[in-house]
Amino acid sequence: MLTTGPALLAGALGSVGAVLLASLAGALGSVGAVLLLAPGGRRTGAARGARALRLLAAAGARLRPGRAAAPRDLGARIAAAGRPAGLGVREVMAAKVGAGLLMGLLAMPLATAAPGRLGLLLTVAGPLAGFLAPDLWLARLAAERARRVRRELPGLLDLLRVTVEAGGSLAGSLNAVGERAEGPLAAEWRATGRQVGVGVPLATALEEMSERVPLPEIRALVAALDRARRHGAPLAETLAAQASDARFSLARRIREDAARAGPKIQLVVALLLVPSVLLLVAAALVAALLDGGGQALPV
Numbered sequence: 001m002l003t004t005g006p007a008l009l010a011g012a013l014g015s016v017g018a019v020l021l022a023s024l025a026g027a028l029g030s031v032g033a034v035l036l037l038a039p040g041g042r043r044t045g046a047a048r049g050a051r052a053l054r055l056l057a058a059a060g061a062r063l064r065p066g067r068a069a070a071p072r073d074l075g076a077r078i079a080a081a082g083r084p085a086g087l088g089v090r091e092v093m094a095a096k097v098g099a100g101l102l103m104g105l106l107a108m109p110l111a112t113a114a115p116g117r118l119g120l121l122l123t124v125a126g127p128l129a130g131f132l133a134p135d136l137w138l139a140r141l142a143a144e145r146a147r148r149v150r151r152e153l154p155g156l157l158d159l160l161r162v163t164v165e166a167g168g169s170l171a172g173s174l175n176a177v178g179e180r181a182e183g184p185l186a187a188e189w190r191a192t193g194r195q196v197g198v199g200v201p202l203a204t205a206l207e208e209m210s211e212r213v214p215l216p217e218i219r220a221l222v223a224a225l226d227r228a229r230r231h232g233a234p235l236a237e238t239l240a241a242q243a244s245d246a247r248f249s250l251a252r253r254i255r256e257d258a259a260r261a262g263p264k265i266q267l268v269v270a271l272l273l274v275p276s277v278l279l280l281v282a283a284a285l286v287a288a289l290l291d292g293g294g295q296a297l298p299v
Helices: 004-036 043-063 074-080 089-113 117-165 170-180 184-197 202-212 216-231 235-291
Strands: none
Touching: 074 089, 074 117, 074 202, 089 117, 117 170, 117 184, 117 216, 117 235, 170 184, 170 202, 184 202, 202 216, 216 235
């Protein structure tokens, strides 16, 4: 019994280790597929994600038996992400199907090696993670775009105010400022100015811009411009007030992000660093117990 005890313990530990490694490999595979499509906060990352999404869309379009019903808000989420690489609802849905199939194929070997219900869990979690990966990519891209818009809004509003004070119309000033600046907000202003230039009413063009950039600051700006146009209020004063509000909102968000950073760091320390140290200590104790032939450790 004394000789078989350590052997049984070592076998049990080996089995548990294999299960944990299989689970970890499956989780890392899903996370890796998501990070492959992540924007990374840069144009190159967004371009790589769009190319990967197009490859998945091509695979999904070939393998999809029929047209899957897209969520109603998918088009709005694509527009909020800046419509990367001109992707539409059909391409994103095909990419979701292709990513689900790819992750399902990658999860099959792990599922067959995993014991019991863990294999079933990996079989379901793999395709599900792949199917949701494009949604996560769009959400991260939209969040990064919203952060850039909030950072750019106060400065561009000041430039717009100066241009309007110089005698330019609102549509012409939006186009002029957008041509001389860079970033997602400048691109939206260029698009709005061009829409008005081809005959679209200004109110309609501004409303469409607020739909493509669904932020409270942009909706407040569009509403203020509409009120100024209807009541005849000076545009320069309205733009100055909006620039001040945008700066205040940006500073408040920065303070809130800084306040949330402390608890996040504490959570990482509590959930990752401390357990990892305890696991190392436990592994050393188990190794010492096995080397001692199952006898009690000296105190």
